[in-house]
Amino acid sequence: MIIRIDELSDVPIYQQIRNQIVMGISDGELKAGEQLPTVRALALEMGINTMTVSKAYQQLKMEGYIMTDRKFGARVRMEIEKQGSISDTNKTELKRIVSEARLSGVPKQELLRLVEEYYGKDSQD
Amino acid sequence: MIIRIDELSDVPIYQQIRNQIVMGISDGELKAGEQLPTVRALALEMGINTMTVSKAYQQLKMEGYIMTDRKFGARVRMEIEKQGSISDTNKTELKRIVSEARLSGVPKQELLRLVEEYYGKDSQD
DNA sequence: TATAATGTATTAGATAGAGTAATACAACGA
DNA sequence: TCGTTGTATTACTCTATCTAATACATTATA
Numbered sequence: 001m002i003i004r005i006d007e008l009s010d011v012p013i014y015q016q017i018r019n020q021i022v023m024g025i026s027d028g029e030l031k032a033g034e035q036l037p038t039v040r041a042l043a044l045e046m047g048i049n050t051m052t053v054s055k056a057y058q059q060l061k062m063e064g065y066i067m068t069d070r071k072f073g074a075r076v077r078m079e080i081e082k083q084g085s086i087s088d089t090n091k092t093e094l095k096r097i098v099s100e101a102r103l104s105g106v107p108k109q110e111l112l113r114l115v116e117e118y119y120g121k122d123s124q125d
Numbered sequence: 126m127i128i129r130i131d132e133l134s135d136v137p138i139y140q141q142i143r144n145q146i147v148m149g150i151s152d153g154e155l156k157a158g159e160q161l162p163t164v165r166a167l168a169l170e171m172g173i174n175t176m177t178v179s180k181a182y183q184q185l186k187m188e189g190y191i192m193t194d195r196k197f198g199a200r201v202r203m204e205i206e207k208q209g210s211i212s213d214t215n216k217t218e219l220k221r222i223v224s225e226a227r228l229s230g231v232p233k234q235e236l237l238r239l240v241e242e243y244y245g246k247d248s249q250d
Numbered sequence: 251t252a253t254a255a256t257g258t259a260t261t262a263g264a265t266a267g268a269g270t271a272a273t274a275c276a277a278c279g280a
Numbered sequence: 281t282c283g284t285t286g287t288a289t290t291a292c293t294c295t296a297t298c299t300a301a302t303a304c305a306t307t308a309t310a
Binding site: 139173177180194195 | 271276
């Protein structure tokens with residue numbers, strides 16, 4: 001999996017790494033049980049510090065997305081716990097994005113289409 | 126319009142103010158041409174510094190949402206320029222939110238419903 | 251047994267952004 | 281003239297981010 005860092009973004013590097021891995025899992029690009037690059041390998045590849053990658057992995061571990069092990073390194077968890085609800089923070093963010101899009105003249109259908117695209121195949125479909 | 130600041134949030138205060146005003150405009154709570162509180166009044170009311178509010182207003186002005194005038198203070202712009210598209214940043218954010226929701230077991234329909242709710246009545250409906 | 255690789259902890263420092271604070275200025279109405 | 285408006289300026293504190301250099305425990309492998 002290719003991880004790209006936007007140097008101009010105000011989103012912290014470790015957060016960008018974390019986000020892209022989460023999206024990779026959701027997309028199916030990263031499968032359950034799959035091993036992630038080692039912190040050293042990823043840090044070397046991206047030209048950043050080891051601890052920056054470690055922070056991303058720690059957060060992912062704390063959130064239940066991955067497991068870390070000195071034996072196998074970092075792997076995607078087999079069964080990610082399902083809260084079943086959207087966090088208040090994400091709800092507020094979603095409302096902000098929808099509001100900005102609406103004021104920019106983006107049709108509602110375009111937003112719905114994007115959500116469909118990003119969500120992908122639903123197991124309930 | 127009531128603006129609430131989440132002290133625990135890692136979103137900067139001036140950004141929270143900016144976001145809530147944008148959402149207020151989209152919701153119709155703030156109408157075109159309506160006058161916003163003065164920077165001093167809002168700063169006093171919220172117990173924050175004048176310049177923090179000024180930063181929020183400057184950003185809103187730069188983005189085309191409001192107009193500032195020494196005569197009338199800050200007002201919502203009559204005609205907000207419509208780009209017609211969603212910014213790359215917001216697209217990435219939207220994908221992140223959708224991915225997290227999906228992995229949390231939130232059904233696609235729930236997300237679509239939220240977007241509908243936040244968007245409100247579409248002029249094209 | 252020795253070596254290498256794993257995630258992690260520790261400590262320190264540099265840098266930038268956020269927020270506060272105190273003033274001051276120009277523009278405009280009353 | 282006086283008050284209010286947004287804004288500019290300057291300085292300071294505080295925090296988060298990121299880098300840097302090590303070190304440690306654990307485990308597979310030669």
